Amino acid sequence: MPTINRRHALAAGAAAIAAPAIATATAVQAQTAAPAPAAGPGQAPGFYRYKVGDITVTAIHDGFFNRPLEGFIRNAELPAVQAAASAAFLPTTAVPIPITTLVVETGGKLVLLDTGIGNVGAPTTGNWLANFRAAGFDPARVDSIVISHFHGDHISGIRLRDGTAVFPNAEIQVPAPEWAFWMSDERMAQAPEAARGAFQNCRRVFSPLAAQVKRFEPGAEVGSGITSVAAYGHSPGHTAFVVSSGNAKLLYMADTSNHPAFFVRNPDWSAVFDMDADMARATRRRMLDMAASEKTRLHFYHAPFPSNGYVAKDGNGFQFVPAQWSPAV
Amino acid sequence: MPTINRRHALAAGAAAIAAPAIATATAVQAQTAAPAPAAGPGQAPGFYRYKVGDITVTAIHDGFFNRPLEGFIRNAELPAVQAAASAAFLPTTAVPIPITTLVVETGGKLVLLDTGIGNVGAPTTGNWLANFRAAGFDPARVDSIVISHFHGDHISGIRLRDGTAVFPNAEIQVPAPEWAFWMSDERMAQAPEAARGAFQNCRRVFSPLAAQVKRFEPGAEVGSGITSVAAYGHSPGHTAFVVSSGNAKLLYMADTSNHPAFFVRNPDWSAVFDMDADMARATRRRMLDMAASEKTRLHFYHAPFPSNGYVAKDGNGFQFVPAQWSPAV
Numbered sequence: 148m149p150t151i152n153r154r155h156a157l158a159a160g161a162a163a164i165a166a167p168a169i170a171t172a173t174a175v176q177a178q179t180a181a182p183a184p185a186a187g188p189g190q191a192p193g194f195y196r197y198k199v200g201d202i203t204v205t206a207i208h209d210g211f212f213n214r215p216l217e218g219f220i221r222n223a224e225l226p227a228v229q230a231a232a233s234a235a236f237l238p239t240t241a242v243p244i245p246i247t248t249l250v251v252e253t254g255g256k257l258v259l260l261d262t263g264i265g266n267v268g269a270p271t272t273g274n275w276l277a278n279f280r281a282a283g284f285d286p287a288r289v290d291s292i293v294i295s296h297f298h299g300d301h302i303s304g305i306r307l308r309d310g311t312a313v314f315p316n317a318e319i320q321v322p323a324p325e326w327a328f329w330m331s332d333e334r335m336a337q338a339p340e341a342a343r344g345a346f347q348n349c350r351r352v353f354s355p356l357a358a359q360v361k362r363f364e365p366g367a368e369v370g371s372g373i374t375s376v377a378a379y380g381h382s383p384g385h386t387a388f389v390v391s392s393g394n395a396k397l398l399y400m401a402d403t404s405n406h407p408a409f410f411v412r413n414p415d416w417s418a419v420f421d422m423d424a425d426m427a428r429a430t431r432r433r434m435l436d437m438a439a440s441e442k443t444r445l446h447f448y449h450a451p452f453p454s455n456g457y458v459a460k461d462g463n464g465f466q467f468v469p470a471q472w473s474p475a476v
Numbered sequence: 477m478p479t480i481n482r483r484h485a486l487a488a489g490a491a492a493i494a495a496p497a498i499a500t501a502t503a504v505q506a507q508t509a510a511p512a513p514a515a516g517p518g519q520a521p522g523f524y525r526y527k528v529g530d531i532t533v534t535a536i537h538d539g540f541f542n543r544p545l546e547g548f549i550r551n552a553e554l555p556a557v558q559a560a561a562s563a564a565f566l567p568t569t570a571v572p573i574p575i576t577t578l579v580v581e582t583g584g585k586l587v588l589l590d591t592g593i594g595n596v597g598a599p600t601t602g603n604w605l606a607n608f609r610a611a612g613f614d615p616a617r618v619d620s621i622v623i624s625h626f627h628g629d630h631i632s633g634i635r636l637r638d639g640t641a642v643f644p645n646a647e648i649q650v651p652a653p654e655w656a657f658w659m660s661d662e663r664m665a666q667a668p669e670a671a672r673g674a675f676q677n678c679r680r681v682f683s684p685l686a687a688q689v690k691r692f693e694p695g696a697e698v699g700s701g702i703t704s705v706a707a708y709g710h711s712p713g714h715t716a717f718v719v720s721s722g723n724a725k726l727l728y729m730a731d732t733s734n735h736p737a738f739f740v741r742n743p744d745w746s747a748v749f750d751m752d753a754d755m756a757r758a759t760r761r762r763m764l765d766m767a768a769s770e771k772t773r774l775h776f777y778h779a780p781f782p783s784n785g786y787v788a789k790d791g792n793g794f795q796f797v798p799a800q801w802s803p804a805v
Contacts, residue, residue: 190524190804191611192521193520194520195519196520208803236785236797237800271804274803442565457565468564468565469780471564471566472781473519473540474539475600476518
C-alpha cells in the first residue's frame with residue numbers, strides 16, 4: 148500500500164464548504180435526467196453493494212451518454228452494429244452507454260476506482276455524487292483515488308467545473324504511462340484539434356496538484372488487495388484492476404470493452420474511443436478469454452448498471468451474463 | 477374498469493394505526509436478510525421504475541427463497557439442472573429464487589399486481605413493504621390489488637400474520653377459477669396433507685373479506701389499460717396481465733415461467749410448483765413464442781431483480797435478455 152500524502156488537501160481549499168453547492172448542482176442534473184412522477188421519487192439510487200471475499204465493493208452509477216450507432220464502430224458496417232443493438236433489445240439509432248465506477252472498502256481505507264464525469268458531462272450524467280452519498284459515503288472520507296486512464300468520464304469527477312477538489316483528503320494514483328502521454332505538452336501539440344480537449348481536461352483536473360499525484364507502473368499494488376494490470380490499447384496506459392480477498396476475485400475491466408452488447412459479443416470490433424485499435428483488440432481478447440476460462444466476476448465501466456457479471460464463450464465472441472441482483476450484500 | 481368497493485376497508489379495521497408496527501417488523505426482517513456494513517446502509521432499496529407508454533410501473537422486490545436444485549425440476553436429471561445453473565453463474569446446490577411484484581399507476585389509480593409473501597415467509601423475504609415505501613408509496617393509498625394466482629408468495633402480503641389487512645382501502649380482484657379451486661372445502665379435503673397449508677393460507681388471507689373479493693374471468697379488463705390473460709397450468713386459474721398504453725405493452729408473466737435461467741432456457745422443464753405440468757408447459761411455450769416474435773417486454777415474477785426484459789429464441793428454448801437499467805424513468 149503506497150504512503151498516503153494529504154498535502155494536496157490543503158491546496159484543494161474549501162471543498163468541504165462547497166459541498167452543499169455540489170449536492171444542489173447534482174440534484175438539478177439528476178432531475179433533468181429522471182423527472183420524478185407525482186406519486187413518489189423517481190428511480191432508486193444507483194448504487195449496488197456486494198462482497199469480494201472480505202472486501203465490500205459498491206458500484207456507483209453516474210448516468211449515461213447517448214451514442215449514435217453511426218460512426219461508433221470503426222470496422223463494422225452499420226447494419227451489423229444495428230443487429231447487435233437489436234439482439235440486446237437496445238435502440239438502433241443511438242444507445243445509452245452507462246457509466247459506473249467502483250468503490251472498494253479495503254484495509255480500513257475507502258478507495259475509488261475512477262470517479263465518473265463530475266459536473267462537466269451531458270445532462271444525462273452527473274449523478275455520481277448523489278448516488279455515492281445515497282450509498283452512505285462521504286467524499287471527505289475518501290482515502291485514495293485510483294485511475295484506470297485519463298479519458299474525461301473517468302477523471303473529471305475529481306474536480307468540479309469551478310475548480311473545487313471533490314475529495315479533499317484523498318491521495319491520487321494514476322498509471323505512469325497515462326501521465327506520461329496526456330501530460331506531455333508535445334503530445335498535446337501533436338494531437339488533432341478534436342482531441343485537444345481531452346488533453347486540456349487532464350490539465351484542468353491534475354495540474355493544481357500535479358506534484359502530489361502518485362504515478363504507479365501497471366502491475367503494482369495500489370491498495371490492500373488491489374493490483375493493477377496493464378491493459379493497454381484503449382489508451383496508451385489503460386489499466387485494469389484485480390480486487391482479491393481469499394479465493395474471491397473481481398476484475399475491474401475499465402474500458403477494456405465498451406458496452407458488452409457490442410464488444411464482448413464481438414471482441415474484434417473497435418470503438419472509435421480505442422486509441423490503438425489493434426492493441427486494444429488483443430488486450431480485450433486476452434482478458435475475456437482468461438475471464439471466461441476462470442469464470443472471473445467482472446466489472447465493466449460501460450455495462451448496464453449494476454455493471455457486473457461474467458462472460459461465457461459463444462461462437463467467435465462471448466456472452467455477458469449479469470450477476471443476479473441480491474438484496475443481501 | 478370494475479367498480480371499486482371500499483366496504484371491506486371497514487372490516488379491515490385498524491390497519492392504518494398498525495402501520496408503524498408493520499414497518500418495524502419489515503425493517504427487522506430486512507436487516508436479517510441484508511446486514512448493513514459499518515460504512516453505510518446495506519443494499520439500495522429494491523424498487524425499479526419504468527414507463528409503459530403513459531403508464532408508470534414500479535417493480536417491488538420482496539426477497540428470495542433458496543431452492544435446492546435436487547427435486548426442483550420433475551423431468552430433468554440433476555446434472556442437467558446443475559449445468560443450467562452453472563451457465564447462468566448461479567450456485568449448483570441451491571439457487572436464490574427472487575420474488576418481485578409490479579405496481580401500476582394507471583387512470584389515476586394505484587394498482588398492485590400480486591403482493592409478495594408478507595411477513596409469513598423465510599427470513600430472506602419480507603422486504604416488500606419497506607421497498608414499496610422507499611418507492612414513495614403508501615399502502616393506504618392502494619386502490620386495487622389484482623392477483624395472478626393463489627400461491628402464498630403472491631397473496632400473503634395482503635394480510636399480516638396477526639390478521640391485519642395491509643391495504644385498508646383497496647379492492648381485491650382475483651381470477652374466478654383460482655377462487656373456485658382454492659376456496660373449495662371439497663378440494664382442500666381431497667388435497668394431500670403437504671398441500672393443505674396452501675389452502676389454509678387462502679382462507680387466512682381472503683376469508684375475513686370473502687364477500688367483498690371481486691372475481692373476474694381471465695380475459696377481463698382489471699384496470700385502466702390492464703387486461704387479464706388466461707395462463708392456466710401452473711395453477712388451475714393462473715393468470716397473466718397485459719399492461720398497455722398507446723403502442724407500448726408489458727406482459728406480466730407471473731409464474732408462467734419460474735426462474736428464467738431454467739424455464740425460459742428450457743421451456744419444457746417442469747418445476748415442482750407447476751400443478752398441471754403439461755398444461756403449464758403448453759402455456760409457457762405459447763406465451764414465450766409470442767413474446768419472442770413480438771419482442772414484447774416482460775415482467776417475470778421470479779427473474780433476477782428488476783425482473784424485466786425480453787426473450788429471444790435460442791435452440792429449443794429461449795434466452796432471457798434483461799432490459800438495460802436506466803436512471804431515467
